[in-house]
Amino acid sequence: MSENFKDFEEALTSSRDDFIVRQNQAVDQAREQFGKKNVKAKKLERPKPSRAQSVTPSDSFKTGHIVRLAVRRKQLALDEMFEYKSDKLSKLEARLDAEKAAKKAGYPIIGYVYSIDKL
Structure with missing residues (x-):
């Protein structure tokens, strides 16, 4: 099952890379044909791999409360x-x-406090 996902992911990335190469070649051709001033540079860059999300301060609380409000x-x-x-x-x-x-x-009306729990 994981091999299918890996194959699918590889196919998607190779397709994306081929598209980026074709797009950049088209921009270069248009620049050569019409001049640099008439063609806006819209070259595409490969997306950078996303890093793992760092722990936000709200997730790293050791003490405190979780408050649930009806709003x-x-x-x-x-x-x-x-x-x-x-x-x-x-x-x-x-x-x-x-x-x-x-x-x-954006919740101007607070109906009631549903619960307050300790972390």
Whole structure:
């Protein structure tokens, strides 16, 4: 099964590389034919391999609380769950931080606090 994925991935990367080479050759031909001023340089570059995501500060909390709020964008809308990870030790401070974050995220109406759990 993994060989099929590797073959598929190799086929995709070779197809992408062939396309990039053809595109760059077409740009070079157009420059030779029409002059450098008339043709914009739209050469393509191979994408750089993505690095593994580093641990964000919110994922590396050792202490704090996870606050879940029921929030709404409009007065007559259904409640949505908003989850916020706070590094505060106090439940009250964690709740205030979560409410500020919810308002900043575009949820002006906070219905109620669903839960506050320790990390």
